[in-house]
Amino acid sequence: MKFKDYYKILHVGETADLKEIKKAYRKLALKFHPDTTSEADTEDKFKEVAEAYEVLKDTTKRAEYDELRRYGGSSSDGFNVPPDWQSSARNNQYQGGGPTDFSEFFNSFFADRSQSNQRPQHHGSDLFKGQDLEMELPVFLEDTLSGKTKSIDYHVPVYANNQVKQVPKSLKVKIPLGVADGERIRLKGQGAPGSENKLNGDLYLLIRLVPHPLFDVQGINLILSLTLTPWEAALGTKLDIPTLNGKVKLSIPANSQSGKKLRVKGKGLKNKTSRGDLLAVIKIDIPPSTNSETKRLWSELAEAEQYNPRADWS
16 A cells, blocks of 8 residues: 655645645645646546645644654555554444545545444344445535535455455446535445345435635625735726636625625525625735835835724734
């Protein structure tokens, strides 16, 4: 198995805090996200970046990963699990249904699954019910609006001759409109087989919304950080801003303050009964450098405008 160096994938150091990790993820995700680039073969790179973020943003997973990394992350001979090592992700009430959409390395150590070699559950003397399985299914925010069909691959434990064999299986699954993070979808009869092809177990898909490079999620609303120059905030302007299904025009009123929220109706996520909004949160950004002419104009503005934002200090 190939070891995944998540710090290198995100281009951050081992001591990076959550803010640095999130910033690095957004930068790379924006570069590789299928809806923000026209380059070919970027989806695998995006999944790799999302996988790294999934681990490093979580305190428990990151601590476990750091332990794995110290154990043998620099080995060039392939990577094997440390002796007696066990991830907290394996303490799951459902039996493991196979891999997520991430790499073999992630699935081996961090996928939410437990032992999948249990014997089937007996119901009477002749029939037994097949094992229920559970797997995580990463879903893009855009997919929750379109009802997109995804292909999934997983392994089914088949019990025969006092042994358990993992049999590969593939399905096409339609993502329900308005599906939410953490929601569980039941696929009846798609788990492990029962006796005489009866009472098959079920497959449960645990939905994990892939973090978007531009939007944060708040319920069914989306949050967009809208960066403005000081003059755009002072004078007002009109901008084309991104949504999950194209750009829309947004008018920025004059004298807009940092932190002000501008609401775009109906451009958020869906649930079973309604659709949320897009909230553009204003952030004022100062140019990183100035020339002599710019400094002169800033000085004239300071003299002409006597506003003191700290007047309440006295």
